[in-house]
Amino acid sequence: MAGNDYVTAFAPASIGNVAVGFDMLGLAIAGAGDRVSARRVSAEGVSIAEVRGLDGNIHPTLSNNPAENTASVAAAALWDAAGQPGGLELIIRKGVPLQSGMGSSSASAVAGAVAANALLDTPLEIEALMPFALEGEKVASGGIHADNVAPSLLGGLVLCPPALLPRMVRLATPEGLGSVLLHPELLVDTAEARKKLARGYSMDQWLTQQGYLAGFMAGMATNDIELIRDCLQDVIIEPQRQSAVPCFDAVKEAALRAGALGSSLSGSGPSLFALCESNIAANVAIAMEQACRSCGYDCQSWVSSLTAEGAYVEEAA
Numbered sequence: 001m002a003g004n005d006y007v008t009a010f011a012p013a014s015i016g017n018v019a020v021g022f023d024m025l026g027l028a029i030a031g032a033g034d035r036v037s038a039r040r041v042s043a044e045g046v047s048i049a050e051v052r053g054l055d056g057n058i059h060p061t062l063s064n065n066p067a068e069n070t071a072s073v074a075a076a077a078l079w080d081a082a083g084q085p086g087g088l089e090l091i092i093r094k095g096v097p098l099q100s101g102m103g104s105s106s107a108s109a110v111a112g113a114v115a116a117n118a119l120l121d122t123p124l125e126i127e128a129l130m131p132f133a134l135e136g137e138k139v140a141s142g143g144i145h146a147d148n149v150a151p152s153l154l155g156g157l158v159l160c161p162p163a164l165l166p167r168m169v170r171l172a173t174p175e176g177l178g179s180v181l182l183h184p185e186l187l188v189d190t191a192e193a194r195k196k197l198a199r200g201y202s203m204d205q206w207l208t209q210q211g212y213l214a215g216f217m218a219g220m221a222t223n224d225i226e227l228i229r230d231c232l233q234d235v236i237i238e239p240q241r242q243s244a245v246p247c248f249d250a251v252k253e254a255a256l257r258a259g260a261l262g263s264s265l266s267g268s269g270p271s272l273f274a275l276c277e278s279n280i281a282a283n284v285a286i287a288m289e290q291a292c293r294s295c296g297y298d299c300q301s302w303v304s305s306l307t308a309e310g311a312y313v314e315e316a317a
């Protein structure tokens, strides 16, 4: 892509935590994502020409201040590190709802980094964009957790423990498994939700959750669907957060009754996800939507494989 003056990058939404891996496991989804267009300009620095929302209109809440948007912060971090002359002007198109638990801020950060990268004289490998995308994500979340950034960047199921960042590992997944992500029309602020989490946990909780994470990953690596089913559980974070999502119990129960391997919050919610055999995913989605609506919340759902594509440049000139 070197030599271009204008690019548009797409970065997908994602499922954070995937129940078993708080802050360290994320899964890309298909069909929802943010777009960032970047144009080389002679003025130094990164500016935002406009931010548009899901309806195509100017976004009602996100400002054009480049210090406050995850896309521009990520793009500027990369542009500065590369020592590029001149600057960038961005147009940000939000396809992921804010405060949805679908990795909205990360999708923008990743799309910003990928767009800026495509305009460098010598673009970096996609994995090398992680630190810059994380700089952007930090603006929204106030901390460093990569479980949305990593899958949005690489696609698929990605392990990204905070202690190993910026290293991340895309995990092999069995064929024939898929995800359902359901977004109820509710808002949860991730930074606020994180402040409410307990600081201390018992040895029992730690051992149990560690076992589930290890078992889940082993199940993924060995195509052991029953092991994945037994391990797709969160005994630590979900119990602290589920009451913030009034339809949680009904939607989770509907997913399990429809045959899902497991279901939990995506990130801090309000979205919920389920993993299941791909051939029943459409039915699981219908069951989750019906349960959500019966609680009085409108909703939308997405069905994906476990190998949904990561960020890419979709237009360059």
Ligand code: HSE
Residues within 6 Å of the ligand: 016, 017, 022, 023, 024, 145, 146, 147, 148, 190, 194, 267, 268
């Ligand atoms: N893992 C984060 C949380 C959200 O659950 O608070 C996304 O990074």
